[in-house]
Amino acid sequence: MRNNFSKTKKSKSEGKVLTVFLIIIAVLLVTMTAAAVFFLYQEKESREKAETAQENLTVKVDGLEKDINQVKKEKFLLEEKNKEADDKINGLLDELELEQGLREEMKKEAASLNEKLEEAKAARQEAEKKNEDIVKFQEEISQLQSQLDKILEEKKALEEKVQEQIQIEKNRVGVSQLLPSDGSQQSSDTLEEKVDLSKIVVSPLKAVEGLVLSVDVDTEFVIVNLGSKKGINMGQILSVNRGQEYLGDIQVTRVQPEMSAADLIPPFSSRVVRKNDQVVIKP
Known part of the structure; x- marks a missing residue:
């Protein structure tokens, strides 16, 4: 009896141990299942996050590629603008050189014009001096012409006096021929009284x-x-x-x-x- 009781007690103890063991195993299985589920869920979330991150990264990469392409386009445009700017700068430099050349030519022309102006001024001064001399000569000529006119008037007056005297002499000779011989002396004396021949002096022309x-x-x-x-x-x-x-x-x-x-x-x-x-x- 005691053996049966001990056997029964032993079997009960074994049953309890087995139950506990089973419970522990079940708990472990549940725990492991929960852990597995948790890890699977975590892995799923991580995978989703990774996929989302990858998608975002892909989007970012696409955006960066677009940005890179845009930057390349802008770089190309900037290079073209730089070329245009270089061309403009070269053109401006050429224009500047041309302008400097024109300035030099203008300076030379200005210097030449100044020289010609100085020559013209000198020629003008010389011409004015000559004009003054000409005016002076003309004044002298006018004075000499006046003197000549005066001399010619004196000459004309003298010639008129000579002609008058010649006419008087002719008249005297004609009258003396017409008068009788006894009155010739009286006529001659009368004419001599009227005309004093000694006072008439005929001077040579100047x-x-x-x-x-x-x-x-x-x-x-x-x-x-x-x-x-x-x-x-x-x-x-x-x-x-x-x-x-x-x-x-x-x-x-x-x-x-x-x-x-x-x-x-x-x-x-x-x-x-x-x-x-x-x-x-x-x-």
């Missing part, structure tokens, strides 16, 4: 006189203020005096209305003649 206007020492010729209006002709010989002193002769080589040019006849020299020396027509 020679045309002029002045030396300028002397050219290098070519040995002079300019005088006697021209064709005063009867000067080509080849005519003129005498040059200074006061009462005779200096020499000159020969006319060119004639104008108001003045003439004449060569000095050797041994007469330009070192002797001076401006304002008197010139007369040599008889």
